[in-house]
Amino acid sequence: MFEINPKQITFARVRRRLTKAQLAKELGITSRSLQNYETGATVPDPETLAKMAKLLNFPQQFFFLDEDMPEIREHAVSFRKLSKMTDAMKFCTFSAGAIALKVNEWIEERFNLPSAELPDLSDLEPEEAAATLRRIWGLGNAPIPNMIHLLESKGIRVFSLAEETREVDAFCTWYEGKPFIFLNTIKSAERGRFDAAHELGHLVRDVYTMQHGLTHGPEMERQADAFASAFLMPMASVTANQPPAYTIKYLMKLKHYWGVSLVAIAYRFNSLGLVSEWNYRNLCIEIAKHGYRTNEPEPMERETSQLLTKVLDILHSRKQGRREIAESLSISTDEINALTFQLTRLSVVSGNSITTPKLKKERPKLRLI
Structure with missing residues (x-):
């Protein structure tokens, strides 16, 4: 007999930015009852569980998972505009990131993804760090055609942020030795490129700070901006x-x-x-x-993930897709869409063809340009 995991109830509630009182009211129960559900003192009856799953948009089986969701610790995350975030927004964002970690794990079990190639440039000033990283990556002084493609080719996992976290510009974190960047797709394409470079600055210059829970202050953000500026415009x-x-x-x-x-x-x-x-x-x-601070003139085409596009293309060739990922992780397809730049079945990037492996048990290696 499977038992309900009370931590999953808390996770789902936080993911939807609901307080215990708000969720209890929606369910027609007392706050004390919900508190007991989340501590494991009691369990919801089948009718209440079904109503909870529908309200929170999580499949019922999600609440029976033995393995807890990954935990993104606050000290290991670099947020832009952290001071403007409420705790509810912050923890909602953490939960969205945790789902992305599970999606990435699912993908890595089936595909060989690029390994991280990030040097530690914490001893360099932003301008020098940006120039050094360009030199290491062989970029010279040329413009960067696509920031997301570049980051993914260097082993950085890039996901989009969900609608519920629209106030968050971007954030980055390290998890089990892998670097992750999350980008808001509501902002302009130009802003998204700068945000991506900003978070890259944190990943190569603030590793010690993020791993040891040191204070993230305005100066750290200013230096990440300076890095992004120098990286995009040598x-x-x-x-x-x-x-x-x-x-x-x-x-x-x-x-x-x-x-x-x-x-x-x-x-x-x-x-x-x-x-x-x-x-x-x-x-x-x-x-x-001219209003160009908020509305960028002659806007660029928004950048999106090459890696996730190729993964979805290969899955499509196998008559699979987001639904299989969602069902495997016991989450809704809405979560997958929110994290994968709302990608539909797209043509392969830059005209490069993808050859579906003949042996399905082999993990295909994704070549990123």
């Missing part, structure tokens, strides 16, 4: 591409070249001392006047 490239006049018209060309926002370009030129404070202030005023 100093040599910025110097070589100074516009004849610092106007929106000229910056638009550079925006498409580097794949960053107008605000980020203006700030980068200013931080390197290549534009006067007077010109910089006027440029910022003009950008704000």
